[in-house]
Amino acid sequence: MGGSPGICRSVGRVPGNCSTPGAVVEPGVPGTVAGNSVVCVGASVVVVPGVVAAGGVVGAIFSTSAASFARHTSSSLRRSASRTPPERSAAPSSRFFAASASPAAISRSASCSCDVVSICATVELRPIANVPRHPLRLASFGPRALLPAAVTARWWRTDKARALFGGAAAHAYYRLDRPATSAVGMMIVAAGHRYGWPVAEGGSQSITGALAALLTDRGGKITTGVHVRDWNELPPADVVLLDVAPSAALGILGARLPDRVARAYRRFKHAPAAFKVDFAIQGGVPWADPECGRAGTVHLGGSFAEIAAAERDVAAGRMPGRPFVLLGQQYLADRSRSNGDLHPLYAYAHVPHGYTGDATEAITAQIERFAPGFRDRIVATVSSGPARLAASNPNYVGGDIIGGANTETQVVLRPRIALDPYSTGIPGTYLCSASTPPGAGAHGMCGYNAAQSALRYLRKGGGDVQ
Numbered sequence: 001m002g003g004s005p006g007i008c009r010s011v012g013r014v015p016g017n018c019s020t021p022g023a024v025v026e027p028g029v030p031g032t033v034a035g036n037s038v039v040c041v042g043a044s045v046v047v048v049p050g051v052v053a054a055g056g057v058v059g060a061i062f063s064t065s066a067a068s069f070a071r072h073t074s075s076s077l078r079r080s081a082s083r084t085p086p087e088r089s090a091a092p093s094s095r096f097f098a099a100s101a102s103p104a105a106i107s108r109s110a111s112c113s114c115d116v117v118s119i120c121a122t123v124e125l126r127p128i129a130n131v132p133r134h135p136l137r138l139a140s141f142g143p144r145a146l147l148p149a150a151v152t153a154r155w156w157r158t159d160k161a162r163a164l165f166g167g168a169a170a171h172a173y174y175r176l177d178r179p180a181t182s183a184v185g186m187m188i189v190a191a192g193h194r195y196g197w198p199v200a201e202g203g204s205q206s207i208t209g210a211l212a213a214l215l216t217d218r219g220g221k222i223t224t225g226v227h228v229r230d231w232n233e234l235p236p237a238d239v240v241l242l243d244v245a246p247s248a249a250l251g252i253l254g255a256r257l258p259d260r261v262a263r264a265y266r267r268f269k270h271a272p273a274a275f276k277v278d279f280a281i282q283g284g285v286p287w288a289d290p291e292c293g294r295a296g297t298v299h300l301g302g303s304f305a306e307i308a309a310a311e312r313d314v315a316a317g318r319m320p321g322r323p324f325v326l327l328g329q330q331y332l333a334d335r336s337r338s339n340g341d342l343h344p345l346y347a348y349a350h351v352p353h354g355y356t357g358d359a360t361e362a363i364t365a366q367i368e369r370f371a372p373g374f375r376d377r378i379v380a381t382v383s384s385g386p387a388r389l390a391a392s393n394p395n396y397v398g399g400d401i402i403g404g405a406n407t408e409t410q411v412v413l414r415p416r417i418a419l420d421p422y423s424t425g426i427p428g429t430y431l432c433s434a435s436t437p438p439g440a441g442a443h444g445m446c447g448y449n450a451a452q453s454a455l456r457y458l459r460k461g462g463g464d465v466q
Protein backbone atom coordinates (compact mmCIF):
# COMPACT_ATOMS: atom_id res chain seq x y z
CA MET A 1 0.00 0.00 0.00
CA GLY A 2 2.98 2.19 -0.48
CA GLY A 3 2.96 3.13 3.21
CA SER A 4 0.14 5.52 2.61
CA PRO A 5 -3.07 4.76 4.49
CA GLY A 6 -5.97 4.28 2.21
CA ILE A 7 -3.92 4.04 -0.92
CA CYS A 8 -3.90 0.74 -2.73
CA ARG A 9 -1.78 0.87 -5.81
CA SER A 10 -3.37 -0.10 -9.04
CA VAL A 11 -1.02 -2.15 -11.14
CA GLY A 12 -1.20 -2.09 -14.90
CA ARG A 13 -4.38 -2.53 -16.80
CA VAL A 14 -4.92 -6.05 -17.92
CA PRO A 15 -7.65 -6.18 -20.51
CA GLY A 16 -10.03 -8.35 -18.55
CA ASN A 17 -12.63 -8.85 -21.21
CA CYS A 18 -15.62 -8.36 -19.06
CA SER A 19 -14.89 -8.52 -15.41
CA THR A 20 -12.70 -7.25 -12.64
CA PRO A 21 -11.70 -10.10 -10.39
CA GLY A 22 -8.43 -8.37 -9.65
CA ALA A 23 -10.32 -5.38 -8.36
CA VAL A 24 -12.87 -7.23 -6.34
CA VAL A 25 -13.24 -6.19 -2.74
CA GLU A 26 -12.72 -9.62 -1.29
CA PRO A 27 -15.20 -10.82 1.24
CA GLY A 28 -13.45 -10.10 4.49
CA VAL A 29 -13.74 -11.58 7.92
CA PRO A 30 -17.22 -11.16 9.32
CA GLY A 31 -17.12 -8.30 11.70
CA THR A 32 -18.65 -5.24 13.17
CA VAL A 33 -17.14 -1.91 12.40
CA ALA A 34 -17.80 0.89 14.78
CA GLY A 35 -16.50 4.36 14.13
CA ASN A 36 -17.84 7.64 15.48
CA SER A 37 -21.48 6.85 15.93
CA VAL A 38 -21.84 4.61 12.94
CA VAL A 39 -22.09 0.86 13.15
CA CYS A 40 -21.59 -1.20 10.04
CA VAL A 41 -22.18 -4.91 10.04
CA GLY A 42 -19.98 -6.50 7.41
CA ALA A 43 -16.69 -5.62 5.84
CA SER A 44 -15.79 -3.05 3.20
CA VAL A 45 -16.60 -0.04 5.29
CA VAL A 46 -15.20 3.46 5.41
CA VAL A 47 -16.11 6.01 8.03
CA VAL A 48 -14.63 9.48 7.70
CA PRO A 49 -15.66 12.66 9.47
CA GLY A 50 -18.60 14.20 7.73
CA VAL A 51 -18.92 11.33 5.31
CA VAL A 52 -20.18 7.86 5.94
CA ALA A 53 -19.56 5.35 3.24
CA ALA A 54 -19.97 1.64 3.41
CA GLY A 55 -19.58 -1.18 0.99
CA GLY A 56 -16.24 -0.32 -0.48
CA VAL A 57 -16.20 3.26 -1.69
CA VAL A 58 -12.43 3.19 -1.61
CA GLY A 59 -12.47 -0.20 -3.26
CA ALA A 60 -14.51 1.39 -5.95
CA ILE A 61 -11.61 3.61 -6.84
CA PHE A 62 -9.84 0.55 -8.07
CA SER A 63 -12.71 -0.99 -9.89
CA THR A 64 -13.94 0.45 -13.12
CA SER A 65 -16.94 -1.77 -13.46
CA ALA A 66 -18.84 1.49 -13.62
CA ALA A 67 -17.85 4.79 -15.02
CA SER A 68 -18.86 6.39 -11.78
CA PHE A 69 -15.43 5.55 -10.60
CA ALA A 70 -13.96 7.45 -13.43
CA ARG A 71 -16.15 10.39 -12.54
CA HIS A 72 -15.57 10.24 -8.80
CA THR A 73 -11.98 9.22 -9.03
CA SER A 74 -10.67 9.95 -12.47
CA SER A 75 -7.68 11.74 -11.03
CA SER A 76 -6.85 8.72 -8.86
CA LEU A 77 -6.96 6.48 -11.88
CA ARG A 78 -4.82 8.85 -13.88
CA ARG A 79 -2.33 8.98 -11.03
CA SER A 80 -2.30 5.20 -10.88
CA ALA A 81 -1.73 4.98 -14.59
CA SER A 82 1.14 7.43 -14.46
CA ARG A 83 2.78 5.38 -11.71
CA THR A 84 2.65 2.25 -13.84
CA PRO A 85 6.20 0.94 -14.13
CA PRO A 86 7.60 0.73 -17.67
CA GLU A 87 7.49 -3.04 -17.86
CA ARG A 88 3.82 -2.93 -16.87
CA SER A 89 2.85 -0.28 -19.30
CA ALA A 90 4.18 -2.69 -21.88
CA ALA A 91 1.52 -5.07 -20.61
CA PRO A 92 -1.62 -5.34 -22.67
CA SER A 93 -3.59 -2.15 -22.91
CA SER A 94 -7.28 -1.84 -22.21
CA ARG A 95 -8.52 -3.93 -25.06
CA PHE A 96 -10.85 -6.86 -24.97
CA PHE A 97 -10.00 -10.48 -25.37
CA ALA A 98 -12.12 -13.56 -25.05
CA ALA A 99 -11.82 -17.22 -25.71
CA SER A 100 -14.12 -16.90 -28.64
CA ALA A 101 -14.00 -13.33 -29.81
CA SER A 102 -11.42 -11.00 -31.29
CA PRO A 103 -11.04 -7.34 -30.28
CA ALA A 104 -12.01 -6.22 -33.77
CA ALA A 105 -15.22 -8.12 -33.51
CA ILE A 106 -16.53 -5.90 -30.81
CA SER A 107 -15.67 -2.57 -32.36
CA ARG A 108 -19.28 -2.11 -33.28
CA SER A 109 -20.31 -2.45 -29.68
CA ALA A 110 -18.00 0.30 -28.59
CA SER A 111 -19.64 3.06 -30.52
CA CYS A 112 -23.03 2.54 -28.95
CA SER A 113 -21.83 1.61 -25.52
CA CYS A 114 -19.25 4.17 -24.52
CA ASP A 115 -21.97 6.74 -24.11
CA VAL A 116 -23.64 4.22 -21.92
CA VAL A 117 -20.73 4.35 -19.52
CA SER A 118 -21.41 7.89 -18.44
CA ILE A 119 -25.09 7.09 -18.15
CA CYS A 120 -24.28 4.21 -15.85
CA ALA A 121 -22.12 6.51 -13.81
CA THR A 122 -24.73 9.04 -13.02
CA VAL A 123 -27.98 7.27 -13.39
CA GLU A 124 -27.93 3.52 -13.64
CA LEU A 125 -25.96 2.97 -10.49
CA ARG A 126 -28.39 4.98 -8.42
CA PRO A 127 -31.85 3.83 -7.41
CA ILE A 128 -34.28 4.46 -10.25
CA ALA A 129 -36.32 6.89 -8.15
CA ASN A 130 -33.66 9.56 -8.85
CA VAL A 131 -34.08 12.22 -11.51
CA PRO A 132 -31.70 11.31 -14.34
CA ARG A 133 -28.86 13.75 -14.95
CA HIS A 134 -28.74 12.82 -18.64
CA PRO A 135 -32.37 12.15 -19.55
CA LEU A 136 -31.82 12.02 -23.30
CA ARG A 137 -28.93 9.63 -23.10
CA LEU A 138 -30.85 7.55 -20.62
CA ALA A 139 -33.79 7.53 -22.97
CA SER A 140 -31.55 6.08 -25.65
CA PHE A 141 -29.87 3.59 -23.31
CA GLY A 142 -32.98 2.42 -21.49
CA PRO A 143 -34.86 0.68 -24.30
CA ARG A 144 -31.72 -1.12 -25.43
CA ALA A 145 -30.82 -2.13 -21.90
CA LEU A 146 -34.29 -3.54 -21.30
CA LEU A 147 -33.99 -5.98 -24.18
CA PRO A 148 -33.08 -9.60 -23.58
CA ALA A 149 -29.39 -10.21 -24.35
CA ALA A 150 -30.51 -12.79 -26.90
CA VAL A 151 -32.11 -9.98 -28.92
CA THR A 152 -29.24 -7.50 -28.53
CA ALA A 153 -26.76 -10.19 -29.57
CA ARG A 154 -28.27 -10.07 -33.06
CA TRP A 155 -26.87 -6.57 -33.54
CA TRP A 156 -23.39 -7.97 -33.79
CA ARG A 157 -22.23 -9.22 -37.14
CA THR A 158 -19.99 -12.14 -36.21
CA ASP A 159 -20.44 -15.20 -34.04
CA LYS A 160 -17.32 -14.19 -32.13
CA ALA A 161 -18.76 -10.81 -31.21
CA ARG A 162 -22.05 -12.41 -30.21
CA ALA A 163 -20.17 -14.86 -27.99
CA LEU A 164 -18.23 -12.04 -26.36
CA PHE A 165 -21.43 -10.17 -25.59
CA GLY A 166 -23.00 -13.40 -24.31
CA GLY A 167 -20.17 -13.85 -21.82
CA ALA A 168 -20.61 -10.29 -20.56
CA ALA A 169 -24.39 -10.60 -20.33
CA ALA A 170 -24.04 -13.91 -18.47
CA HIS A 171 -22.82 -11.85 -15.52
CA ALA A 172 -26.51 -11.20 -14.97
CA TYR A 173 -26.66 -14.83 -13.78
CA TYR A 174 -30.03 -15.10 -15.47
CA ARG A 175 -31.59 -16.53 -18.62
CA LEU A 176 -30.29 -14.50 -21.54
CA ASP A 177 -33.68 -14.55 -23.22
CA ARG A 178 -35.21 -12.56 -20.35
CA PRO A 179 -35.72 -8.78 -20.34
CA ALA A 180 -33.00 -6.47 -19.02
CA THR A 181 -30.16 -8.97 -19.38
CA SER A 182 -28.73 -6.62 -22.03
CA ALA A 183 -28.21 -3.95 -19.37
CA VAL A 184 -25.58 -5.98 -17.57
CA GLY A 185 -23.85 -7.02 -20.81
CA MET A 186 -23.78 -3.49 -22.22
CA MET A 187 -22.46 -1.96 -19.03
CA ILE A 188 -19.70 -4.51 -18.63
CA VAL A 189 -18.66 -4.37 -22.28
CA ALA A 190 -18.73 -0.58 -22.35
CA ALA A 191 -16.83 -0.01 -19.12
CA GLY A 192 -14.22 -2.62 -19.97
CA HIS A 193 -13.80 -1.31 -23.48
CA ARG A 194 -13.53 2.30 -22.38
CA TYR A 195 -11.41 1.93 -19.24
CA GLY A 196 -10.01 -1.59 -18.97
CA TRP A 197 -9.77 -3.25 -15.60
CA PRO A 198 -7.26 -2.23 -12.94
CA VAL A 199 -5.62 -4.98 -10.93
CA ALA A 200 -4.67 -4.46 -7.28
CA GLU A 201 -1.05 -5.17 -6.53
CA GLY A 202 -0.65 -8.10 -4.18
CA GLY A 203 -4.20 -9.34 -4.68
CA SER A 204 -7.62 -8.02 -3.80
CA GLN A 205 -6.78 -8.28 -0.12
CA SER A 206 -4.75 -5.09 -0.58
CA ILE A 207 -8.02 -3.23 -1.33
CA THR A 208 -9.50 -4.50 1.92
CA GLY A 209 -6.25 -3.49 3.60
CA ALA A 210 -6.51 0.00 2.11
CA LEU A 211 -10.08 0.38 3.32
CA ALA A 212 -9.16 -0.79 6.80
CA ALA A 213 -6.14 1.55 6.89
CA LEU A 214 -8.27 4.52 5.90
CA LEU A 215 -10.85 3.72 8.55
CA THR A 216 -8.42 3.19 11.39
CA ASP A 217 -6.45 6.26 10.31
CA ARG A 218 -9.61 8.31 10.95
CA GLY A 219 -10.14 6.77 14.36
CA GLY A 220 -12.50 4.01 13.33
CA LYS A 221 -12.42 0.66 15.06
CA ILE A 222 -12.75 -2.72 13.39
CA THR A 223 -13.86 -5.85 15.19
CA THR A 224 -13.54 -9.10 13.25
CA GLY A 225 -14.55 -12.67 13.89
CA VAL A 226 -18.03 -11.73 15.05
CA HIS A 227 -21.08 -13.07 13.26
CA VAL A 228 -23.81 -10.60 14.18
CA ARG A 229 -27.13 -12.39 14.56
CA ASP A 230 -29.07 -10.11 16.82
CA TRP A 231 -29.70 -6.38 17.14
CA ASN A 232 -28.75 -6.49 20.82
CA GLU A 233 -25.17 -7.37 19.88
CA LEU A 234 -24.73 -3.93 18.32
CA PRO A 235 -23.53 -0.95 20.33
CA PRO A 236 -25.66 2.21 20.45
CA ALA A 237 -25.24 4.31 17.30
CA ASP A 238 -26.71 7.16 15.29
CA VAL A 239 -26.89 5.05 12.17
CA VAL A 240 -26.53 1.34 11.45
CA LEU A 241 -25.51 0.02 8.03
CA LEU A 242 -26.02 -3.64 7.33
CA ASP A 243 -23.82 -5.13 4.60
CA VAL A 244 -25.86 -8.32 4.71
CA ALA A 245 -28.44 -10.27 2.71
CA PRO A 246 -32.13 -9.47 3.35
CA SER A 247 -32.57 -12.84 5.10
CA ALA A 248 -29.80 -11.93 7.55
CA ALA A 249 -31.35 -8.50 8.09
CA LEU A 250 -34.60 -10.27 8.96
CA GLY A 251 -32.79 -12.21 11.65
CA ILE A 252 -30.86 -9.25 13.03
CA LEU A 253 -33.68 -6.72 13.02
CA GLY A 254 -36.43 -9.17 14.00
CA ALA A 255 -39.67 -7.67 15.20
CA ARG A 256 -38.32 -4.13 14.78
CA LEU A 257 -38.83 -4.45 11.04
CA PRO A 258 -42.12 -3.05 9.75
CA ASP A 259 -44.31 -5.91 8.47
CA ARG A 260 -44.27 -4.74 4.87
CA VAL A 261 -40.47 -4.68 4.82
CA ALA A 262 -40.21 -8.07 6.54
CA ARG A 263 -42.58 -9.53 3.93
CA ALA A 264 -40.50 -8.09 1.08
CA TYR A 265 -37.25 -9.43 2.57
CA ARG A 266 -38.85 -12.86 2.95
CA ARG A 267 -39.90 -12.82 -0.71
CA PHE A 268 -36.43 -11.81 -1.91
CA LYS A 269 -35.10 -14.31 -4.49
CA HIS A 270 -31.54 -15.51 -4.62
CA ALA A 271 -29.58 -16.25 -7.80
CA PRO A 272 -27.97 -19.46 -9.01
CA ALA A 273 -24.65 -20.30 -7.41
CA ALA A 274 -20.95 -20.21 -8.20
CA PHE A 275 -18.61 -23.18 -7.97
CA LYS A 276 -15.08 -21.86 -7.67
CA VAL A 277 -11.77 -23.60 -8.25
CA ASP A 278 -8.41 -22.05 -7.42
CA PHE A 279 -5.51 -23.49 -9.38
CA ALA A 280 -1.75 -23.27 -9.08
CA ILE A 281 -0.45 -23.59 -12.64
CA GLN A 282 3.09 -24.28 -13.81
CA GLY A 283 3.96 -22.08 -16.75
CA GLY A 284 0.56 -20.43 -17.23
CA VAL A 285 -2.38 -21.57 -19.35
CA PRO A 286 -1.49 -22.99 -22.79
CA TRP A 287 -4.27 -21.13 -24.61
CA ALA A 288 -4.96 -22.29 -28.15
CA ASP A 289 -5.54 -18.63 -29.02
CA PRO A 290 -2.53 -16.65 -27.73
CA GLU A 291 -4.73 -13.54 -27.38
CA CYS A 292 -6.34 -15.21 -24.37
CA GLY A 293 -2.93 -15.24 -22.73
CA ARG A 294 -3.08 -11.45 -22.64
CA ALA A 295 -6.49 -11.07 -20.98
CA GLY A 296 -6.99 -10.70 -17.24
CA THR A 297 -10.37 -12.35 -17.45
CA VAL A 298 -11.45 -14.96 -19.96
CA HIS A 299 -14.99 -16.21 -20.44
CA LEU A 300 -15.26 -19.85 -21.45
CA GLY A 301 -18.58 -20.69 -22.94
CA GLY A 302 -18.29 -21.28 -26.69
CA SER A 303 -20.96 -19.66 -28.84
CA PHE A 304 -23.69 -17.27 -27.66
CA ALA A 305 -26.22 -20.09 -28.09
CA GLU A 306 -24.14 -22.39 -25.92
CA ILE A 307 -23.75 -19.81 -23.17
CA ALA A 308 -27.48 -19.04 -23.29
CA ALA A 309 -28.33 -22.76 -23.05
CA ALA A 310 -26.03 -23.22 -20.04
CA GLU A 311 -27.57 -20.21 -18.28
CA ARG A 312 -31.07 -21.52 -19.02
CA ASP A 313 -30.18 -24.89 -17.48
CA VAL A 314 -28.72 -23.30 -14.37
CA ALA A 315 -31.75 -21.08 -13.89
CA ALA A 316 -33.95 -24.16 -14.13
CA GLY A 317 -31.89 -25.92 -11.46
CA ARG A 318 -30.06 -28.28 -13.88
CA MET A 319 -26.28 -28.62 -13.95
CA PRO A 320 -25.14 -28.09 -17.57
CA GLY A 321 -22.60 -30.48 -19.10
CA ARG A 322 -20.55 -27.49 -20.21
CA PRO A 323 -21.19 -24.69 -17.71
CA PHE A 324 -20.33 -21.06 -18.35
CA VAL A 325 -16.90 -20.51 -16.76
CA LEU A 326 -15.17 -17.27 -15.87
CA LEU A 327 -11.40 -17.50 -15.49
CA GLY A 328 -9.17 -14.91 -13.83
CA GLN A 329 -5.43 -14.71 -14.52
CA GLN A 330 -4.54 -11.39 -12.88
CA TYR A 331 -0.95 -12.48 -12.35
CA LEU A 332 -0.42 -11.29 -15.92
CA ALA A 333 -0.57 -7.71 -14.62
CA ASP A 334 0.77 -8.35 -11.14
CA ARG A 335 3.73 -10.71 -11.19
CA SER A 336 4.03 -10.43 -7.41
CA ARG A 337 1.21 -12.96 -7.24
CA SER A 338 3.36 -15.65 -8.88
CA ASN A 339 6.18 -17.70 -7.47
CA GLY A 340 8.60 -17.93 -10.37
CA ASP A 341 6.82 -19.88 -13.07
CA LEU A 342 4.07 -21.03 -10.70
CA HIS A 343 0.98 -18.88 -11.18
CA PRO A 344 -2.36 -18.47 -9.37
CA LEU A 345 -5.49 -18.83 -11.43
CA TYR A 346 -9.11 -18.92 -10.45
CA ALA A 347 -12.18 -20.03 -12.30
CA TYR A 348 -15.80 -20.31 -11.35
CA ALA A 349 -18.73 -21.91 -13.09
CA HIS A 350 -22.37 -20.90 -12.88
CA VAL A 351 -24.17 -23.81 -11.21
CA PRO A 352 -27.72 -24.22 -9.84
CA HIS A 353 -28.59 -22.51 -6.55
CA GLY A 354 -27.47 -24.70 -3.65
CA TYR A 355 -25.75 -27.20 -6.01
CA THR A 356 -24.25 -30.01 -3.97
CA GLY A 357 -22.22 -31.80 -6.66
CA ASP A 358 -18.57 -31.33 -7.57
CA ALA A 359 -18.04 -29.12 -10.63
CA THR A 360 -14.24 -29.27 -10.53
CA GLU A 361 -14.01 -31.64 -13.50
CA ALA A 362 -16.56 -29.68 -15.57
CA ILE A 363 -14.56 -26.48 -15.00
CA THR A 364 -11.24 -28.14 -15.77
CA ALA A 365 -12.71 -29.65 -18.95
CA GLN A 366 -13.96 -26.24 -20.14
CA ILE A 367 -10.48 -24.77 -19.69
CA GLU A 368 -8.84 -27.77 -21.37
CA ARG A 369 -11.22 -27.32 -24.30
CA PHE A 370 -9.75 -23.90 -25.07
CA ALA A 371 -6.26 -24.65 -23.73
CA PRO A 372 -5.23 -28.21 -24.61
CA GLY A 373 -2.57 -29.43 -22.20
CA PHE A 374 -3.93 -27.36 -19.29
CA ARG A 375 -4.40 -30.43 -17.09
CA ASP A 376 -0.72 -31.29 -17.28
CA ARG A 377 0.16 -27.91 -15.81
CA ILE A 378 -2.03 -28.15 -12.71
CA VAL A 379 0.09 -28.31 -9.58
CA ALA A 380 -2.70 -27.85 -7.01
CA THR A 381 -6.44 -27.12 -6.83
CA VAL A 382 -8.81 -25.97 -4.14
CA SER A 383 -12.52 -26.31 -4.88
CA SER A 384 -15.24 -24.26 -3.21
CA GLY A 385 -18.81 -25.22 -3.94
CA PRO A 386 -21.90 -23.27 -2.90
CA ALA A 387 -21.92 -24.65 0.65
CA ARG A 388 -18.30 -23.70 1.23
CA LEU A 389 -18.80 -20.25 -0.28
CA ALA A 390 -21.83 -19.68 1.94
CA ALA A 391 -19.86 -20.83 4.98
CA SER A 392 -17.11 -18.33 4.14
CA ASN A 393 -19.54 -15.45 3.69
CA PRO A 394 -23.12 -15.53 5.01
CA ASN A 395 -24.11 -13.17 2.17
CA TYR A 396 -23.56 -16.00 -0.35
CA VAL A 397 -26.88 -17.66 0.38
CA GLY A 398 -26.95 -21.04 -1.42
CA GLY A 399 -23.73 -20.05 -3.21
CA ASP A 400 -25.31 -16.91 -4.74
CA ILE A 401 -22.34 -14.54 -5.08
CA ILE A 402 -24.36 -11.68 -6.60
CA GLY A 403 -26.55 -10.92 -3.60
CA GLY A 404 -29.86 -11.86 -5.20
CA ALA A 405 -31.36 -12.93 -8.51
CA ASN A 406 -31.47 -10.43 -11.36
CA THR A 407 -35.08 -11.16 -12.15
CA GLU A 408 -36.95 -8.56 -14.18
CA THR A 409 -38.03 -6.86 -10.94
CA GLN A 410 -35.02 -7.38 -8.74
CA VAL A 411 -32.50 -6.22 -11.33
CA VAL A 412 -33.52 -2.64 -10.54
CA LEU A 413 -35.92 -2.82 -7.60
CA ARG A 414 -34.00 -4.62 -4.91
CA PRO A 415 -34.46 -5.65 -2.19
CA ARG A 416 -37.97 -4.20 -2.38
CA ILE A 417 -40.04 -1.61 -4.19
CA ALA A 418 -39.42 1.62 -2.28
CA LEU A 419 -38.35 5.21 -2.87
CA ASP A 420 -35.36 4.52 -0.65
CA PRO A 421 -34.48 0.86 -1.17
CA TYR A 422 -31.62 1.14 1.35
CA SER A 423 -33.97 2.00 4.19
CA THR A 424 -35.07 -0.92 6.35
CA GLY A 425 -38.04 1.08 7.56
CA ILE A 426 -36.31 1.51 10.92
CA PRO A 427 -35.06 5.09 11.30
CA GLY A 428 -31.30 5.29 10.81
CA THR A 429 -30.91 1.64 9.80
CA TYR A 430 -29.89 0.79 6.25
CA LEU A 431 -29.08 -2.18 4.07
CA CYS A 432 -25.97 -1.56 1.94
CA SER A 433 -25.08 -4.95 0.45
CA ALA A 434 -25.24 -6.14 -3.15
CA SER A 435 -28.90 -6.94 -2.46
CA THR A 436 -29.54 -3.21 -2.95
CA PRO A 437 -29.18 -1.12 -6.16
CA PRO A 438 -27.17 -1.29 -8.33
CA GLY A 439 -26.50 -4.90 -7.31
CA ALA A 440 -23.41 -7.06 -7.33
CA GLY A 441 -19.96 -5.90 -8.20
CA ALA A 442 -16.89 -4.30 -6.75
CA HIS A 443 -18.18 -0.86 -7.67
CA GLY A 444 -19.01 0.11 -4.09
CA MET A 445 -22.10 2.00 -5.21
CA CYS A 446 -24.52 0.10 -2.95
CA GLY A 447 -22.57 1.40 0.03
CA TYR A 448 -22.19 4.84 -1.47
CA ASN A 449 -25.92 5.16 -2.09
CA ALA A 450 -26.82 3.76 1.34
CA ALA A 451 -24.40 6.23 2.90
CA GLN A 452 -26.19 9.07 1.08
CA SER A 453 -29.45 7.90 2.65
CA ALA A 454 -27.81 7.77 6.06
CA LEU A 455 -26.39 11.26 5.62
CA ARG A 456 -29.80 12.63 4.67
CA TYR A 457 -31.19 11.12 7.85
CA LEU A 458 -28.40 12.61 9.98
CA ARG A 459 -28.80 16.03 8.35
CA LYS A 460 -32.46 15.99 9.31
CA GLY A 461 -31.46 15.56 12.93
CA GLY A 462 -31.13 11.77 13.13
CA GLY A 463 -31.39 10.30 16.58
CA ASP A 464 -30.11 7.27 18.41
CA VAL A 465 -31.41 4.25 16.52
CA GLN A 466 -31.25 2.20 19.69
Ligand SMILES: Cc1cc2nc3c(=O)[nH]c(=O)nc-3n(C[C@H](O)[C@H](O)[C@H](O)COP(=O)(O)OP(=O)(O)OC[C@H]3O[C@@H](n4cnc5c(N)ncnc54)[C@H](O)[C@@H]3O)c2cc1C
Residues within 6 Å of the ligand: 019, 020, 021, 022, 024, 025, 026, 027, 028, 029, 030, 031, 032, 041, 042, 043, 044, 055, 065, 226, 227, 228, 229, 243, 244, 245, 248, 274, 276, 348, 392, 393, 394, 395, 401, 402, 403, 432, 433, 434, 435, 439, 440, 441, 442, 443
Ligand atom coordinates in the same frame (compact mmCIF):
# COMPACT_ATOMS: atom_id res chain seq x y z
C1 LIG B 1 -15.38 -15.59 -6.71
C2 LIG B 1 -16.01 -14.24 -6.92
C3 LIG B 1 -15.66 -13.50 -8.02
C4 LIG B 1 -16.24 -12.25 -8.22
N1 LIG B 1 -15.86 -11.55 -9.30
C5 LIG B 1 -16.27 -10.27 -9.43
C6 LIG B 1 -15.77 -9.46 -10.45
O1 LIG B 1 -14.96 -9.87 -11.25
N2 LIG B 1 -16.20 -8.18 -10.56
C7 LIG B 1 -17.10 -7.66 -9.68
O2 LIG B 1 -17.44 -6.50 -9.80
N3 LIG B 1 -17.63 -8.42 -8.70
C8 LIG B 1 -17.23 -9.70 -8.55
N4 LIG B 1 -17.73 -10.48 -7.54
C9 LIG B 1 -18.84 -9.96 -6.77
C10 LIG B 1 -18.44 -8.98 -5.69
O3 LIG B 1 -17.36 -9.50 -4.95
C11 LIG B 1 -19.65 -8.81 -4.77
O4 LIG B 1 -20.78 -8.43 -5.54
C12 LIG B 1 -19.40 -7.72 -3.73
O5 LIG B 1 -18.27 -8.05 -2.96
C13 LIG B 1 -20.62 -7.63 -2.83
O6 LIG B 1 -20.36 -6.64 -1.86
P1 LIG B 1 -21.18 -6.61 -0.51
O7 LIG B 1 -20.71 -5.40 0.20
O8 LIG B 1 -22.61 -6.81 -0.78
O9 LIG B 1 -20.78 -7.91 0.31
P2 LIG B 1 -19.42 -8.59 0.65
O10 LIG B 1 -18.29 -8.08 -0.17
O11 LIG B 1 -19.73 -10.05 0.58
O12 LIG B 1 -19.14 -8.14 2.14
C14 LIG B 1 -20.00 -8.50 3.20
C15 LIG B 1 -19.17 -8.81 4.40
O13 LIG B 1 -20.02 -8.87 5.54
C16 LIG B 1 -19.75 -10.05 6.25
N5 LIG B 1 -20.99 -10.45 6.91
C17 LIG B 1 -22.13 -10.93 6.33
N6 LIG B 1 -23.06 -11.16 7.25
C18 LIG B 1 -22.52 -10.80 8.43
C19 LIG B 1 -23.01 -10.82 9.78
N7 LIG B 1 -24.25 -11.23 10.07
N8 LIG B 1 -22.20 -10.41 10.77
C20 LIG B 1 -20.94 -9.96 10.48
N9 LIG B 1 -20.43 -9.92 9.24
C21 LIG B 1 -21.22 -10.35 8.23
C22 LIG B 1 -19.29 -11.04 5.21
O14 LIG B 1 -18.52 -12.07 5.79
C23 LIG B 1 -18.46 -10.14 4.31
O15 LIG B 1 -17.17 -9.98 4.80
C24 LIG B 1 -17.18 -11.74 -7.31
C25 LIG B 1 -17.53 -12.50 -6.19
C26 LIG B 1 -16.94 -13.73 -5.99
C27 LIG B 1 -17.31 -14.54 -4.79
